[in-house]
Amino acid sequence: MRPLALAAIGTLLLVIAEITAFVLVAQAIGWPWAVLLGIATGFVGALLLRREGMRAWRRFRAAVNEGRPPGAEVSDGLTGLLGALLLLTPGFLTDAAGLLLLLPPVRALARRAVRGATERRISAAAAGDLFGPRFVKAQRADPAQPAPNFSGASAGPGGVAGAPAVEGEVVEGEIIDPHPRRP
Numbered sequence: 001m002r003p004l005a006l007a008a009i010g011t012l013l014l015v016i017a018e019i020t021a022f023v024l025v026a027q028a029i030g031w032p033w034a035v036l037l038g039i040a041t042g043f044v045g046a047l048l049l050r051r052e053g054m055r056a057w058r059r060f061r062a063a064v065n066e067g068r069p070p071g072a073e074v075s076d077g078l079t080g081l082l083g084a085l086l087l088l089t090p091g092f093l094t095d096a097a098g099l100l101l102l103l104p105p106v107r108a109l110a111r112r113a114v115r116g117a118t119e120r121r122i123s124a125a126a127a128g129d130l131f132g133p134r135f136v137k138a139q140r141a142d143p144a145q146p147a148p149n150f151s152g153a154s155a156g157p158g159g160v161a162g163a164p165a166v167e168g169e170v171v172e173g174e175i176i177d178p179h180p181r182r183p
Helices: 003-029 031-066 071-088 092-102 104-121 124-131
Strands: 134-139 165-171 174-176
Touching: 003 031, 003 092, 031 071, 031 092, 071 092, 071 104, 071 124, 092 104, 104 124, 124 134
Parallel strands: none
Antiparallel strands: 134 165, 165 174
């Protein structure tokens, strides 16, 4: 099925779910209160859209001016703007999703998802420029030990059996050891 058809079906299902949720809320609290609540969340969404947009822009500019990679600020700003847009969109289900995106733990998860999706779609060099270097765990091989068995038969999940894990920074395929061995 084509992406446009899937988007149309998803939108139709969302509209049906929103109408159902509105009717259920209206029956529970009354129609005038349900309408007032819908208008209030739209107003709050408009205010948050302005605030989140300005905040994201300021943080982006600060990162660029300081020479830091702006990826974290961009992904955080996109998450906040999406939450505000969902609040602005009429409907209680989108309002609930928007409120969740404004909570710090959920926002952090969404920010990581935005970063992961972005890193999968762009080159490693561009991801490094946008988000900064990736931090990975690597194991240092003992020169006295035989070469690691890549079939995983005797080595642990990370490589050489018994080798201590070393945290380092990967920059374009190189492992930069923060604590190099001294002879």
